[in-house]
Amino acid sequence: MAKKIIPTKDEEMTVIKLALSLGERMNFNTIFPLEGSIAENALGEALSKRVDFSPAEIKEWQISVFPDGKYSFNPQKAQPREFRFEPFEILYIQQGARFLEMDKKLRPFNYKLAERILSIKVKAKDETK
Amino acid sequence: MALGQSITDNDVRGALGVSIFDIFTLCTQSVINKWSKYKPVRDAGFGANWPSGSSGKYGLNLPTNWDYLGPGGGSEGGSPDEPGRLDDFRGYEHSKLLAFPSIQCRDTDNDLNAILYPSNTPYLQRWYCRAYRSASSVIILPSDLGLDSYYVGLKLSFGGATWYKTFGQVSSLDFTKNWNILVSAEIVTWSGTPAYSNFPYGTGQCDWQLILCSTAAAAWTNGAPSDIIYFPADTDGTNTFITSGSFTVHDWIKLSDYDMVFSAAAGYLESIVYCSTANLPAFTITDNASWITLAVYDGETLISNPALYAPGMKVRVSVSALATACIVSPEVGVGQDWTLDGAYTSGSLAGAASRSGTATVTSEGEDAVISVDQGNAGSNQLTFAFRSIDLGAGDTPIDVVIKRGSTTVFSDATGTFVGRDGFTKQYTVTINETGIAGETYTVTLTRH
Numbered sequence: 001m002a003k004k005i006i007p008t009k010d011e012e013m014t015v016i017k018l019a020l021s022l023g024e025r026m027n028f029n030t031i032f033p034l035e036g037s038i039a040e041n042a043l044g045e046a047l048s049k050r051v052d053f054s055p056a057e058i059k060e061w062q063i064s065v066f067p068d069g070k071y072s073f074n075p076q077k078a079q080p081r082e083f084r085f086e087p088f089e090i091l092y093i094q095q096g097a098r099f100l101e102m103d104k105k106l107r108p109f110n111y112k113l114a115e116r117i118l119s120i121k122v123k124a125k126d127e128t129k
Numbered sequence: 130m131a132l133g134q135s136i137t138d139n140d141v142r143g144a145l146g147v148s149i150f151d152i153f154t155l156c157t158q159s160v161i162n163k164w165s166k167y168k169p170v171r172d173a174g175f176g177a178n179w180p181s182g183s184s185g186k187y188g189l190n191l192p193t194n195w196d197y198l199g200p201g202g203g204s205e206g207g208s209p210d211e212p213g214r215l216d217d218f219r220g221y222e223h224s225k226l227l228a229f230p231s232i233q234c235r236d237t238d239n240d241l242n243a244i245l246y247p248s249n250t251p252y253l254q255r256w257y258c259r260a261y262r263s264a265s266s267v268i269i270l271p272s273d274l275g276l277d278s279y280y281v282g283l284k285l286s287f288g289g290a291t292w293y294k295t296f297g298q299v300s301s302l303d304f305t306k307n308w309n310i311l312v313s314a315e316i317v318t319w320s321g322t323p324a325y326s327n328f329p330y331g332t333g334q335c336d337w338q339l340i341l342c343s344t345a346a347a348a349w350t351n352g353a354p355s356d357i358i359y360f361p362a363d364t365d366g367t368n369t370f371i372t373s374g375s376f377t378v379h380d381w382i383k384l385s386d387y388d389m390v391f392s393a394a395a396g397y398l399e400s401i402v403y404c405s406t407a408n409l410p411a412f413t414i415t416d417n418a419s420w421i422t423l424a425v426y427d428g429e430t431l432i433s434n435p436a437l438y439a440p441g442m443k444v445r446v447s448v449s450a451l452a453t454a455c456i457v458s459p460e461v462g463v464g465q466d467w468t469l470d471g472a473y474t475s476g477s478l479a480g481a482a483s484r485s486g487t488a489t490v491t492s493e494g495e496d497a498v499i500s501v502d503q504g505n506a507g508s509n510q511l512t513f514a515f516r517s518i519d520l521g522a523g524d525t526p527i528d529v530v531i532k533r534g535s536t537t538v539f540s541d542a543t544g545t546f547v548g549r550d551g552f553t554k555q556y557t558v559t560i561n562e563t564g565i566a567g568e569t570y571t572v573t574l575t576r577h
Contacts, residue, residue, distance in 0.1 A: 029150050048150045053215065055135030062175040064212035065152040067202040072174070072212070 016090050016120060019080045022061065022073055023109065025051040030110045031117065033096035043092055051083060069109050087122045094118055131167075131222040131267050141215060144223045156200050156213030163188060163197030164363075165228040166269045167220035171198055173210040179217055187269045195230065195361040222267035225365035231261040231270050232299060233370045234339050234360055238306050241376065247316035247325060247332075247405070248381035256283075256310040256339060258360075260302035271299050279341040280354065283310060287378075288331030293346045293354055310339075319383040319403040332380050332405050338373040380405040384444055397447040399426070404438055422447045524549050526577035531560055533570055538562050544577040 020028065029048040033040065053063070061078040065071045085093075097114040100106045106114050132140055141155055142148060149155045156169040170182030181187050182198075190196040203209035222228035238257035245252050258281055260271055271277045281302065282295030302308045313326035323330055329349045342354035360372040385401035402425075425432045426443045526544030530537060538560040548554050560570075 026152060045148060049139055052138040055137055058136060058138075058215045059219075062216070063152070064175055064214045065156075066204055066212050067153050068204070069153075070204065071152075072205055074175075 014087065016085045016087065016122070017082050018085060018117075018120075019082045020051060020113075021080045022063065022078045023071060024113045025053070025081075026063075026065065026071060027069065027110045027113060031097045031100055031106070031114045032093060033099060040092065043089065047085075047089060047093070090117065090120055090122045094120070094122070130224075131165075131220055131227070132218055134219050136215070136218055138215060141218045141221075144218070144221060152215055153200070153202065153213035155215070156217065157202075161197065161199065162221075162223050162225055162228055163195075164225060164230055164269065165220075165222040166265070166267055166273070167218070167222070169200050169213055169217040171201055171209070171211040174205075174212075176214050176217060179214075180220075181273070186274060189269070189274070191274060192356055192358050194359065195363075220266065225363070226367065228267040229261075229365050229368075230361040230363060230370055231268050232258070232276065232302075232341065232360065233260075233368075234258050234372070236369045236371045239371075241374070244377045244379050245314040246379045246381065247314050248319075248383050249379075252313055252315040252326075254312050254314075254376065257306050258302055258308055258310065258339070259304050259306070260299050260308075261304045262300075262302070263304070276341060276358075279343055279356075279358070280345050281308075281310070282340050282342060282346060282354070283312070284338040284340050284353075284357070285329065285335055286337075287329055287335040288333065290329070290351055291353070292329045292349050292351060293340070293342075294349045295340075295342065295346045295354065299341065314378050316381050316383060319381075320385065320401075323403075323405070328378075332378045334375055334377055336373070336375045339371075382438060397445050399443045399445045402438055402440060402442040402444060404440055527574050528577050529556075529558070530573045530575075531558070531570055532573070533562070538570070542577070546574075548574070 028051045029044060032044045032047070036044070053061070057063075057078075060074065062074040063071060063078070064073070094117055097106070097118050100110075100114065101118070132144055138150070138152070138155070145155070145158050145160050147155070147158055147160065149158070161168055166187060167180045168188060170176070170179055170188040172178045172183045176182075178185070184191075184198070188198055190198050200213045201209040201211040202213075203211055205212070234256055238259075240253070240255040242251045242254060245254065261268055262270060262272070262277070264270075271279075277298075277300045279299050280295035281297055281299060282293060285292040296310045297308065312328050314328040315326045316323060317326050318324040339360040340354075341358040341360070343356040344354040346352075346354045361370055362372040363370050382402065382404035385403065386398070424445045424447070425438075426445055427439070427441075432442070524547040527546050527548050528542045528544070529539065529546050530541075531539035539558050541558075546554075546556060
């Protein structure tokens with residue numbers, strides 16, 4: 001049975017900085033909403049591409065991936081990298097993570113990542129003000 | 130254009146035309162061009178053996194076939210231990226127009242016939258094979274695969290047996306339409322044990338496969354050479370690379386005597402029928418010359434144009450009294466009319482009351498000399514006909530000289546006249562005198 005996810009942060013943010021490990025980057029899109037509008041799907045693809053590996057990372061980190069999602073890499077080279085996200089992007093990911101949590105579809109390789117993202121307290125800016 | 134040495138996930142997705150973010154799935158896409166030298170291969174860890182992979186065959190399932198063996202997955206240290214690596218895509222060429230099988234046979238290159246006629250035409254099959262052996266950054270060369278020393282040949286399933294023959298080595302091929310395999314089902318021995326020129330004897334369907342093998346088979350043999358690999362089959366969207374097919378070797382029929390030399394009072398001559406089967410389907414006898422009659426005998430029993438021919442029957446050729454002497458060359462082939470159009474001649478001047486002539490065709494390979502007896506005077510029109518023996522398959526220009534005694538009455542050296550082996554040609558020319566009764570005109574044909 002999955003652990004209950006408890007948000008730990010409660011602050012308003014405009015840009016969220018999130019450090020992602022190699023594994024979290026590879027599994028980033030596994031917590032996105034499974035279905036959505038064309039715009040939402042495009043957002044998901046753009047977010048997936050944002051955490052793509054750079055040529056240097058691909059070459060130096062020596063990443064190899066198995067079908068079950070397990071991977072190996074050069075631990076001396078591969079380091080977490082910080083990425084920046086807009087609040088609406090985090091909300092989009094949280095939407096997917098919540099559905100997965102409800103459906104008990106979170107798996108060990110993406111549970112911690114989902115927990116981290118759901119813990120982010122996001123308040124979207126009110127553009128009407 | 131091939132991917133560079135610095136690539137991202139997005140470069141790979143773009144090259145493959147997919148929107149997949151899982152690295153292993155990306156490395157095992159069915160659209161990956163297996164002919165690219167650089168691509169994901171089966172190898173443990175970070176791919177110390179890339180690009181040739183742990184098998185050393187660049188991801189190809191050789192020597193069994195040319196299938197692509199991409200990463201098989203498994204687990205680290207397990208069996209298999211074949212993870213996917215984005216890095217394997219460095220230098221990957223997705224276009225099959227640029228990265229293609231280095232050993233290939235293009236369907237449009239070949240001269241292949243659906244039916245071969247051992248006693249007629251066509252009786253030849255020709256396959257053109259190419260090997261890309263120049264240095265390349267995207268193509269897997271034969272030398273990369275250890276195939277340069279392999280032999281190129283054919284495997285036939287024909288007449289209830291399997292036959293093999295090799296025709297040269299990969300190292301002698303290039304990438305032009307130059308090197309080819311030529312076989313001939315022309316029947317060269319029809320009495321006794323029949324044989325074709327360069328093909329196992331038989332009739333019916335023949336299934337063929339182009340092969341590579343490590344040992345030579347200089348002559349057609351039933352024993353398989355070693356390490357057979359069949360040619361790769363694929364298409365690059367423009368060319369189709371073929372590896373196998375089939376055609377039919379038709380039944381055949383031949384006569385024992387091709388050139389029948391008649392004297393003035395010869396009456397008739399006979400030619401024994403040889404054919405591939407005792408139940409040869411009916412075909413038509415066409416007698417092109419009015420002064421020749423044909424009959425078919427089984428022993429001494431007259432069988433006029435029978436529905437079925439059998440070995441040992443005889444074709445009897447009779448020449449009418451009008452022809453004082455002639456040579457006929459029965460041409461027999463199954464699959465078309467039986468045409469008797471041999472080397473005959475007719476001398477004719479317009480208004481002449483009679484047609485009589487003497488024809489002499491010298492031995493094969495030499496020019497033909499035709500003397501024409503002219504029985505009546507009339508005009509200056511002279512007709513001659515000939516069937517040259519060895520002028521080749523296409524039209525061969527010939528020079529014509531006609532003399533009465535030592536006097537030249539016609540000469541043409543412009544190559545206007547042509548002859549072709551197996552085809553009767555008839556020309557009417559204007560000589561520079563009025564035909565003289567009782568004179569002999571000699572028509573001399575030489576190659577232009």
